[in-house]
Structure formats: structure tokens, C-alpha cells
Amino acid sequence: MKDNCIFCKIANGEIPSHTLYEDEDFRVIFDLGPATKGHALILPKKHYDNIYALDDETASKAFLVAKKMAVAMEKAFAADGFNIVQNNGEPAGQTVFHFHMHLIPRYKGDNAIDFWKPGSTTDEELTILEEKVKKEL
Ligand code: 5GP
Ligand code: ZN
DSSP: OOTTOHHHHTTTTTSSOOOOEEEESEEEOOOSSSSSSTTTTEESOOSSGGGGOHHHHHHHHHHHHHHHHHHHHHHHOOOOOOEEEEEOOOOGGGOOOOEEEEEEEEEETTOOOOOOOOOOOOOOHHHHHHHHHHHHO
């Protein structure tokens, strides 16, 4: 646990929360400022600042929890769609610096999330970007 991290405290039960799901590694809670009805968060019990800090095992398990919750929440809330969102770094919208995944049920016409406007690119640019990424893998 990291000192003064609100999500460490919630994930480890130091601060009580409505818990939708819990296992050895994760707690799933409702977001206090929900984008839609049922918006929830997957919190690992161990502290990781962001996705870059995650170990492979936790990353794999997190997505299994996301799948399990999406299936259950879609049914429970009769959702028409579902977004899984995960922000890293301030420019990407991260405000709590303890890794978490957003589970956002969507309802027809909710207009709850406006992610991005499609831009444009070129084959040359994509070739350069592809090479840059491959060097880091
Ligand atoms: P981020 O912007 O970092 O991806 O998401 C942080 C989310 O945590 C926001 O959607 C915000 O509403 C939610 N949040 C912030 N503080 C608390 C809290 O104390 N309890 C809960 N349940 N959610 C919180
Ligand atoms: Zn933390």
C-alpha cells in the first residue's frame, strides 16, 4: 500500500465501499462520479501507479475481472453497450494515480462519453510509427 493513496485504502477495505466483486488481488467498486448508471472501477489491492508499472500476472488477471464484470453488469443493468476505459497520465485523463479500469455500462442515447474525433494519417507516418514501437518491444 502507498501512503495517502485513496484507492489503496478502498481496495484493502480500510475505507468501506459498495463492493461488487472481490478476490485476493482486486476489489470492484462503484465510481463516486459515475458517467452512467452502474459505472464501476476495478482496483488492484497492490499499488501500481499506472499500466506501465503493472506486472504481467496482474495485467492478465485484471482483464479477466473486466470480462467477468462486463458480462454480469450488462445483464444486471440491461445495458445496451459497454466501455472499458483505462487512463494513464494526466494528459490521458488520469486523476487518481493508482492503476484502475473503468467499467462503464452504456445506454442508448446516453451521450456519456466523447472519446476522440477521428483524425488522419499517411502510410509514411504509419511506417515511422511502426518502427518506433517495434524497437521498444
Ligand atoms: P481517472 O480519471 O483517474 O481514470 O479515474 C478516477 C475515477 O475515480 C473518477 O471517475 C472519479 O469519479 C473516481 N473517484 C475519485 N475518488 C473516488 C473515491 O474516493 N471513491 C470512488 N468510489 N471513486 C472515486
Ligand atoms: Zn494505491
